[in-house]
Amino acid sequence: MNQNKERLRELWAEYKTLIRQESANRAGSSPQSQKAKELYDTQIWPLTKEGFTDRGQQQYVASFHTVGTTAEPIILSVRALDAEKVYLLHTKDTEKLCGRIERELGWGVERIKTLLVGRSDPEDIYKQVRQKVDELPPDAAIAFDPTGGTKAMVAGLAMFAFSLAEEGRTAHVYYVDNEEYDDELRRPVAGTEFLKRLENPREVIPDWIYHRAKDAYKRGDFSLAKQLFDQAKDREGRAHSLEAVLSEAYESLDAAQFKQAKDRLNDLLELLQKPAHRQSFLTRNIATIERQKEALEVVVQLTEALSAKDKSIAPLADPQQVACVLAALGFMTEKRLKTGRIAEAVLLRYRALELFLQHRLALRGFDTEKPDFPGLCAANHTSIEDLQEKYQAERKAAKAGSDDKLIEKNAVDFITAFFLLRALGDGPALAVNVNKVLGLTKTRNASVFAHGFTLPTEDNAKNLSEVLVALVQSGGLPEVRFEPIPLS
DSSP states (O other): OBTTHHHHHHHHHHHHHHHHHHHHHSTTSOSOOHHHHHHIIIIIHHHHHHHBOOOOSSOOSEEEEEOOSOSHHHHHHHHHHOOSEEEEEEOSTTHHHHHHHHHHHOOOTTTEEEEEOOTTOHHHHHHHHHHHHHTSOTTOEEEEEOSSSOHHHHHHHHHHHHHGGGGTOEEEEEEEEESOEETTTTEEOTTOEEEEEEOOHHHIIIIIIHHHHHHHHHHTOHHHHHHHHHHHHHHHTOSOOHHHHHHHHHHHHHTTOHHHHHHHHHHHHHHHTSGGGTTSGGGGGHHHHHHHHHHHHHHHHHHHHHHSTTOOSGGGGOHHHHHHHHHHHHHHHHHHHHTTOHHHHHHHHHHHHHHHHHHHHHTTTOOSSSOOHHHHHHHTTOOHHHHHHHHHHHHHHTTOOOOTTGGGOSSOOHHHHHHHHHHTTOHHHHHSOHHHHHHHHHHHHHTSGGGTOOOOOHHHHHHHHHHHHHHHHHTTOOOOOOOOOOOO
16 A cells, blocks of 8 residues: 555656657667656655555564565565564575665665575575574564565575464565556556565465355355365365355255255265264254254255145145245345345245245135135135125225125235135234234335335335234244354
8 A cells, every 4th residue: 555646646657658758769779768767766766665554464573585676566565564684585686686675775784684595496595594584583473575586586485484384483475566567667556566465375274264164154155155165175185074065055045945955964964973073063963953954854845845736735734844934934034134135035025924824824725826715615614705794894994995806816915815814813814913014015016116116125124024923923833943053
């Protein structure tokens, strides 16, 4: 980050213009004009140094820097890390740049040391840096910057720095990067430089990737969690990642792939029986995993039964099966609410409400897709006329408008099912607030494009939840929940 970035951008444009003019006037000569060089040396570079605000992660006892053909990034890095001792690793070709770096820093020979290394010999770099590191206290924090130098120098210093982690030392690797690179001038745009710390691969496997995976799992991003758990597993050479299997199960549940979710939980249970995994923390949750797998089996049974050609409403009358599907819809809804997908969450809750009302009617042998009103009346010991009258009275009391064609309906929608249940004296339908249900219906209609396409809100989702909870609590359904198993 550079505090003088905007001013530097203006100067950079002027700098490029001067170079272009010089190139046009002197074909074949160096594009670096005297005016351009003066502008860079007296204004651009001083402002770049002055405004560079990046700093190292902590205070370092020593820092090691490979020196290439450009001094600027080394100077920025050395200033940013501000170590007690600075070692400049150079070749015979870049020795003169060390003098410029020392002069610009002005820190004195006691603080800045130079080390002559072979340009193509990583082993030489290792030996020389190893000697200096061994002279430092074991708890000394050390910084390494392989920005400059040959590829061999860069690789040698970086590999050595990363290997120090195995010794328990604090060794951080930095790199001077840039946000913008000027292809025409073949150099970073002044003011866009920043100090970047490179993660140590040996630390990434046990800590960084696994930590990110657990964080993604906790947030409910099961797809990313599975990817990261698998990545950590592959890098460690393990055959299985229990956390990845668990994440995939919840990822599938969230996508309404209920059979796949059930299969993954079954895979997890089988893996937990193997000797290699018997010490896993997940063994403490075997009973919960079993319950969730069994609940998903029920969900699969109900969804398959309702999609079959010879569909029967008998499963809809089963409280256990309906409770499991409502739990699955609840899991999917909560995930979407957490990620701001309000419209999807609202649609899922509407579906849950419809399912519950279908369940209450199925208990009376009534199919909302193929309504048999004479059969419904016979089962409830009433006449069609009496049912129509009670239905109309319920609508009138709620100021929902009349509906004198109940018996003629080829299918029963959400609001019709609600008032029909009230007319039949259904306990849960009578217990819920009628105005709230009507309000939900109006909101749903308003969200349809033809009626205005008003986007659902969090309040809509909250009201839906309150109505659904009131219905379910008075409906006598067993309690079923799909709570993600916490990772230790």
